[in-house]
Amino acid sequence: MQVPETFEYERASSVEEALDLLERHGEEARLIAGGHSLLPMMKIRLAFPEVLIDINDVPGLDQIRIEGDQLVIGAMVRHQQVLDSPLLYEHYPVFRDAEKVIADPLVRNRGTVGGSFCQADPAEDLSAGGAALGGSVVIRSKGGERVEPMRDFHVGPYETKVGPAEMLTEVRFPIRPGAGSAYEKVERRVGDWAVAAVGAFVQLDGDTIADVGIGLAAVGADHYIVPEAEEALRGKPATLEHLQAAAQLCHDNCAPTTDQRGPEDFKRHLAGELTLRALKRSIARARGEES
Amino acid sequence: MQVTMKVNGDEVTRDIEPRMLLVHFIRDELELTGTHWGCDTSNCGTCTVWVDGEAVKSCTTLAVMCGAREVHTVEGLAKGGELDPVQKGFMEEHGLQCGFCTPGMMMTAKWLLEKDPDPDEETIREAISGNLCRCTGYENIVRAIRWAAEHPADDTSEVTA
Incomplete structure (x- = not known):
């Protein structure tokens, strides 16, 4: 029987209360939302927080919305909401592609966007998709709010910029009109972690690649990215030859084990x-050839 | 610590350790052993119950997190001696062999039908992709859920209450 080590349980009903509790209980306190990364870690004693602060009652963090030229996803948005969101699909189908292959519907009912990003698992699909899109993360503390670039958020495996008395409240992605995006994953069986997976977006200016982002899961790419591959594509014509060259750079510059x-x-x-x-699928979508 | 929640419509209160998982709370504290306990790793789905209307794996949910929430288990499917269409479907279409995965399968099926009363085969297969049947009886399970979709209860509000 797998049961976590003992801990104290608190429930927060606002972001302020959650931050208060984090401060009061110190470094050994952890927030719990869906719990689908944290509880398995606790069961096998990879994590043993002394206090769990349940944030499922915290309102206002479960919205997906547009703010100016940004697409904003609250930290408590469940995977199922991401999968079902017409707004996200309209701007970035990469989210639907990725969510379809994240775990299974029951896990997606509980697991949250904030939890996925904060878990910072090198094989996590949403993190790779987020890295492809770039954007930023919003981190709250009692002192206020700071915004960090998405691509700096993951410090290393299972490590993020979120400090002890801080919480991730939302992630933001720039809206890129006309961009296409996609996620491709190979898994051993349905719902498993990736053997390898890649998310991408491509923004075209005619037949030229105006902007591009590539995020890789489970292949040891620092911050889930291979910037050389993106550089090789920016400003270049969207030809198979250039796409293959970028793919080769990802092949050569990742570090799988x-x-x-x-x-x-x-x-x-x-x-x-x-x-x-x-990349091919992102371009087909940017051109309206594929939904 | 003391936790109070509604299980199948009835309010229950127990004094438990925060680390108690919902599946053990349901089986050991409430003695509702219809919910099965399988892999412990949120893979097999036999522990599936509903929390506030969503199907979840109760081996990866803390009982204390369900305080003041509504939990539904397989015991709550039948109403007044009348089996739920999902249960009838599993009988009619031989949707179980050893029966170990069945409570989880049925709770997921019921959740699916609440969201999508007329799912096609692909939708059903996707919905139960977090529930494993080691007898590999998926063909009949899919048929059982289709049967339930085609034979809804007269008063669906009653079975979901």
Whole structure:
């Protein structure tokens, strides 16, 4: 029987209260939302917080909305909401692609966007998709609010910029008119973590790639990105030759390791191939050739 | 600590450790053993129950997190001696073999039908993708859920109350 180590339980009904509780209980306190990353970690003693602060009653963090030229997703938005959101689909189908292959519907009913980003698992799909899009994260503390670039948010595996008495409240993505986006994943079986996965967006100016973002999951790419591949595409014509060159850069510059999900060379192959597919699909969507 | 929640419409209060998982609360504290306890790792889905109307895996939910919330288990499906259409579907279409996955399958199926009363096969397969049947009886499970979709109860408000 897998049961977590003992802990104290608190329930917050506002962001302020959650921050108060975090401050009062110190570094060994953790927020819990869906709990679908934290509780499994606690069961196998990879995490043993002394206090859990339940934020499921905190209002106002479960919205998906447009603010100016930004698409804003609250930290308590559940995966299922992301999957079902017409607004997100309209601007970035990469979210629907990714959510379809994140765990299963029951897990998606509980797991949250904030939880996924804060877990900072190198194989997590939403984090790779978010890295592809860039954007920013909003972190609250009692002192106020700070905005960090999305691509700096993940400090390393399971480590983020969120400090002990802070919480992630929302993630923001710039709206890029006419951009196409996509997510491609290979998994051993439905709902599993990625063997490798790639998210991308492409913004076209005629046939030229005006802007592009690529995020890679599970292949050891720092901050989920390979900036060389993006640089190689910006300002270039959207031809197969250029896409293949970028895919090759992802193949060469990621750092996968051999594990139970596959050998290093296979994952490297996937990093290249899935980059190519995600870019092709993003371009097809930008051109309105694919929904 | 003391926790109070509604389970199948009845208010229950227990004094429990915060670390108690919902599945153990339901089975050991309330002795509602219809909810099964399987993999412990949110993979198999046999522990599926509803919390505030959403199907969730109760092995990955703390009981204290359900304080002041409404939980529904497989025991709440039948009303007044009348089986829910989902339960009838599993009988009619032989939707179970060993029966271990069945409570979770039925709670997920019921949740799906609440959201989508007429799901096609692909939708059903996607919905139950977090519930594993190690007898591999998926064909009949899909048929059972289709049967339930085609034979809704006369008064659906009653079975979801």
